[in-house]
Every structure is written in C-alpha cells, then in structure tokens.
Amino acid sequence: MCGxxxxxxxxxxxEPRLGELLTDMLITMSDRGPDSAGIAVYPGAHEGLxxxxxxxxxxxxxxxxxxxxxxxxxxxxxxxxxxTHAVIDLPADKVAEARAALKSLCPxxxxxxxxxxxxxxxxxxxxxxxxxxxxxxxxxxxHGIGHxxxxxxxxxxxxxxxxxxxxxxxxxxxxxxxxxxNSLRRKLAREGVSVETENDTEVAAAYLTWKMQEGHSLxxxxxxxxxxxxxxYTFVVGTKDGFGVVRDPIACKPAVMAETDQYxxxxxxxxxxxxxxxxxxxxxxxxxxxxxxxxKH
Amino acid sequence: xxxxxxxxxxxRALNETLQAQESQTNETAWEVVNPRGSHAIAxxxxxxxxxxVRGSTGYYCAGMNQQATVRIKGSAGPGVAENMMSGTVVVDxxxxxxxxxxxxxxxxxxxxxxxxxxxxxxxxxxxxVAGNVGHMSAFMAQKGNxxxxxxxxxxxxxxxxxxxxxxxxxxRSLGADCEEKEMREEHLEIxxxxxxxxxxxxxxxxxxxxxxxxxxxxxxxxxxx
Numbered sequence: 001m002c003g004x005x006x007x008x009x010x011x012x013x014x015e016p017r018l019g020e021l022l023t024d025m026l027i028t029m030s031d032r033g034p035d036s037a038g039i040a041v042y043p044g045a046h047e048g049l050x051x052x053x054x055x056x057x058x059x060x061x062x063x064x065x066x067x068x069x070x071x072x073x074x075x076x077x078x079x080x081x082x083x084t085h086a087v088i089d090l091p092a093d094k095v096a097e098a099r100a101a102l103k104s105l106c107p108x109x110x111x112x113x114x115x116x117x118x119x120x121x122x123x124x125x126x127x128x129x130x131x132x133x134x135x136x137x138x139x140x141x142x143h144g145i146g147h148x149x150x151x152x153x154x155x156x157x158x159x160x161x162x163x164x165x166x167x168x169x170x171x172x173x174x175x176x177x178x179x180x181x182n183s184l185r186r187k188l189a190r191e192g193v194s195v196e197t198e199n200d201t202e203v204a205a206a207y208l209t210w211k212m213q214e215g216h217s218l219x220x221x222x223x224x225x226x227x228x229x230x231x232x233y234t235f236v237v238g239t240k241d242g243f244g245v246v247r248d249p250i251a252c253k254p255a256v257m258a259e260t261d262q263y264x265x266x267x268x269x270x271x272x273x274x275x276x277x278x279x280x281x282x283x284x285x286x287x288x289x290x291x292x293x294x295x296k297h
Numbered sequence: 298x299x300x301x302x303x304x305x306x307x308x309r310a311l312n313e314t315l316q317a318q319e320s321q322t323n324e325t326a327w328e329v330v331n332p333r334g335s336h337a338i339a340x341x342x343x344x345x346x347x348x349x350v351r352g353s354t355g356y357y358c359a360g361m362n363q364q365a366t367v368r369i370k371g372s373a374g375p376g377v378a379e380n381m382m383s384g385t386v387v388v389d390x391x392x393x394x395x396x397x398x399x400x401x402x403x404x405x406x407x408x409x410x411x412x413x414x415x416x417x418x419x420x421x422x423x424x425x426v427a428g429n430v431g432h433m434s435a436f437m438a439q440k441g442n443x444x445x446x447x448x449x450x451x452x453x454x455x456x457x458x459x460x461x462x463x464x465x466x467x468x469r470s471l472g473a474d475c476e477e478k479e480m481r482e483e484h485l486e487i488x489x490x491x492x493x494x495x496x497x498x499x500x501x502x503x504x505x506x507x508x509x510x511x512x513x514x515x516x517x518x519x520x521x522x
Contacts, residue, residue: 251413251431254375254393270353270374271334284353284372286393286412289432 003029006266008243019139033148036161038122045116115169167209176232251289304331425495
C-alpha cells in the first residue's frame with residue numbers, strides 16, 4: 001500500500017496555495033504510507049536557468065558548495081539549503097557540467113532532480129514531519145505530485161522514497177509493485193539508461209524517460225508502458241507543463257480524480273480530496289483501467 | 298431523526314451507537330453528516346435502521362449489513378456493502394471496485410456506475426446497477442442476481458458457479474464458463490421485481506441473461522496447464 005496525491009492547477013490564482021493544498025492531501029494519506037514521503041513541485045521556469053535538487057544526509061556538506069560550483073562552472077550559481085536538500089540554480093546550459101562537478105565537489109550529494117522547473121523533496125519519516133522539514137506548505141507552483149510510502153520492493157531509505165526523477169523535469173510516483181523490473185533494468189542498461197537504486201519504481205520512471213528520449217510523447221510512453229510493465233501500478237507523472245495518470249489493466253490499486261475549472265486533482269482515496277476548494281461541485285470519477293489520462297498547460 | 302456528526306464525534310462512536318440499537322428500537326432514522334470519505338461507516342448493523350449518509354464514503358461502507366437500510370448520498374469507495382447478509386444499501390453516485398463482494402443476501406442498488414469486480418464471489422445478494430459495471434464483475438459468483446442497466450466490462454461472470462446476470466447494454470466479453478442463456482418468463486418476473494424494488498424504470502424485455510455453462514464443475518484434463 002502507498003498513497004498518491006497530485007494537483008494540476010488551471011487557475012493561476014491558486015498557485016500560491018499549491019504547497020498548502022498538497023500538504024493537506026499528503027498528510028491525509030499518512031496511513032497508506034507512514035515510512036517515507038516526498039513531493040515534486042513545478043514552481044515555474046526562468047528563461048535560461050535550470051536547477052538541480054540535491055540531497056545529502058548531513059546538510060553541513062552543502063557549506064561552500066554554491067561558491068565552489070560557481071567557480072567550477074565559471075558562472076553565477078545560487079544555492080538554497082532546505083534541511084537535507086539543496087536547490088542549485090544555474091545556467092540552463094551548465095546542467096551536465098554541474099552534475100559532473102558535483103561528484104568531486106560534494107561526493108555525498110545525490111541528485112534528486114534536474115530541470116528548468118522541477119524541485120523534489122523526499123525523506124524517511126511520517127508525511128507530516130517530512131512536509132514540515134522542507135516547509136512544503138509554503139511552496140508555490142503550477143502543479144505537483146506527492147507520495148506516502150509503505151515499502152514492499154526495496155528498503156526504507158531516502159533514495160527509495162518517491163517521487164523518482166530520471167529525466168529533465170520528469171517525475172513519477174507509484175502505488176503498487178512491478179514484477180519484471182529486474183529484466184527491464186537489464187534491458188534499459190543495454191540501451192544506455194542507468195538506474196541508480198534497487199527500487200522497482202525507478203525502473204518504471206527510467207523506462208518512460210527512455211521512451212521519451214526515443215522521440216515519443218509522454219502519452220505514447222505511458223501507452224507502451226501498458227505493454228512492457230508487468231505488475232500492479234497506479235502511476236502519476238509530472239513533466240514541466242504536464243500531468244498524467246495511468247493504471248494497470250487489473251486496476252487493484254485505488255484512484256480517484258476530481259476536476260473543476262480551477263484544477264485537476266488525484267488521490268488514492270476520496271478522503272485526500274475533501275478539503276480542496278469547490279470539491280462539492282467537482283466532477284469526481286475513478287480513472288479507467290489501462291487508460292492514459294493527461295493534462296497540459 | 299437522530300443526527301450524527303462524524304467529524305465531531307468519530308467513527309468508533311458512530312458504529313458503536315448504531316450497532317447498539319435493538320431490533321425493537323424506535324430510533325430507526327439516522328443521518329450521518331460530514332463523512333468526508335471515511336472508511337467503514339455504518340458497518341455491522343443488525344437492526345431495522347434507516348441510515349442516510351450525507352456525502353461520499355471510503356472503503357467498506359455498510360459492510361456486513363443485516364436488516365438495516367443504508368443510503369449513501371454521494372459515491373462509495375471500494376467494497377461497499379461487502380458481505381451483506383440482508384437489508385438494503387443504496388448508493389446515489391458511483392461505487393468503486395468490488396461493490397457487494399461476497400454478499401449473502403439483501404439488495405444493493407447503485408444509481409451511478411460500479412467499477413471493476415462488482416459482485417465478486419456473490420453468494421445470494423441482489424445487486425442492481427443503473428449504469429455500467431467494470432471488468433471481472435460477478436467473478437466466481439455463486440448465488441443471487443446482478444442486474445446491469447448499462448454495459449458490462451471484460452470477463453463478465455468469469456468462473457461463475459451459479460447466479461443470474463442480467464445486462465441491458467453491451468457486454469465487452471464473457472469470462473470463462475459464462476454464457477448467454479434463454480430469458481424465460483420466470484426470469485422476466487425476477488427482473489421486473491428487482492427493477493421495481495430498486496426504483497429503476499427499465500423494461501425487463503430489453504435485458505439479456507447470462508449464467509454458468511457448468512463446464513468447470515468437474516475436472517477436465519483439457520483445462521489443466
């Protein structure tokens with residue numbers, strides 16, 4: 001069991017409340033996944049800029065990292081530390097260079113996400129505590145997805161928590177378990193796509209990234225996932241300007257969606273949606289099995 | 298009518314109060330407000346109560362019901378009226394997966410759609426769905442009636458033992474050992490009565506009947522893998 005929440009805002013007036021609304025939804029899903037929690041948000045891109053979200057168990061490791069990175073890249077870099085995570089703002093054309101530099105400047109740091117808009121925060125612990133540590137209620141953005149984890153396929157660690165990001169501005173959360181993730185991991189390795197953890201969900205995320213690198217849209221990648229991913233899953237995915245949902249054909253893992261003029265929302269259970277503005281008049285439905293749903297700004 | 302605020306007083310108090318009602322109680326009419334998708338609302342009732350839940354419910358609403366009528370003025374989460382023994386459960390909106398699972402008796406009415414596995418392993422319950430049902434509905438059904446006024450998804454009645462399945466719309470596919478059967482006058486009678494009790498205006502003659510081909514009753518070596 002795990003809990004998933006997602007919110008894709010259509011009404012810009014709600015953007016300052018994204019973190020607050022997602023946190024409330026996430027905490028409601030605590031009893032579906034008390035091990036770990038995580039959230040991905042898209043606060044909007046700035047022309048020519050990108051960002052890396054990095055994690056280190058000891059935040060003291062981030063001291064001086066901003067200045068060191070700036071020197072290594074020969075460009076302006078800003079570093080914002082939030083508990084065990086830090087967001088590094090840097091020129092968009094320096095992402096690959098920054099990833100390489102990070103390995104020597106701060107070997108303990110792991111990259112959680114890279115992209116023009118995405119930021120990911122995830123840790124072991126109760127969802128309410130994780131949200132507090134990263135001050136998630138004050139995050140703003142156009143869309144975001146969150147996950148509460150009850151681990152089944154790999155250990156309870158920060159890196160095993162969701163969301164997973166395997167491509168620029170992409171992220172994925174999962175409720176379920178995949179049964180062919182080892183063979184798929186080997187297949188992806190042959191295609192040059194590396195997966196960092198033992199986690200099954202990361203393989204699914206990497207699979208979608210690979211399909212998109214091959215030139216497919218996210219919708220098409222999700223469609224082919226229905227053929228190639230074996231197991232139980234409800235996935236919610238995010239891209240820079242999009243938000244998608246797909247369930248496996250058996251559809252054991254619960255899912256409820258709600259749509260109004262202001263937003264599209266996803267919850268593992270209806271409980272997660274009850275505090276959203278205007279939910280009383282929202283169109284509420286259960287997404288169909290083996291059907292790809294996708295929204296774009 | 299007694300009014301119970303679930304948010305203010307909690308689930309345990311609600312179920313204890315309702316379960317404590319004697320069969321001769323005069324306090325039969327109850328209203329539950331602020332359900333907010335909570336799980337296990339009004340479960341294990343065993344008195345002729347009439348409980349109205351004002352909003353949508355989470356998992357297992359009205360599970361194991363006996364005698365009582367439970368009305369959900371919203372949609373129901375997974376496993377509504379699971380293992381119902383008798384009484385009536387009416388869902389005004391949609392029902393999530395395995396509605397009425399393993400039910401032994403009583404009537405479950407869903408005025409919207411039901412999703413997958415509606416009536417799985419039903420054992421005597423009657424289920425009337427005004428809309429559609431999802432895949433694997435009436436899987437391993439043993440007894441009772443499932444009436445679908447809309448369409449049925451894949452593998453309807455897979456591995457069915459007995460039970461009558463009535464569908465007015467399209468059936469995407471039939472499951473193993475489920476076949477269309479002749480609709481005789483006795484079946485039209487049963488269907489007319491069920492539609493009438495569910496308050497659904499539909500003509501029994503527009504439905505088709507499905508049931509067990511009874512070919513899985515005995516071991517057949519050709520069915521072994």
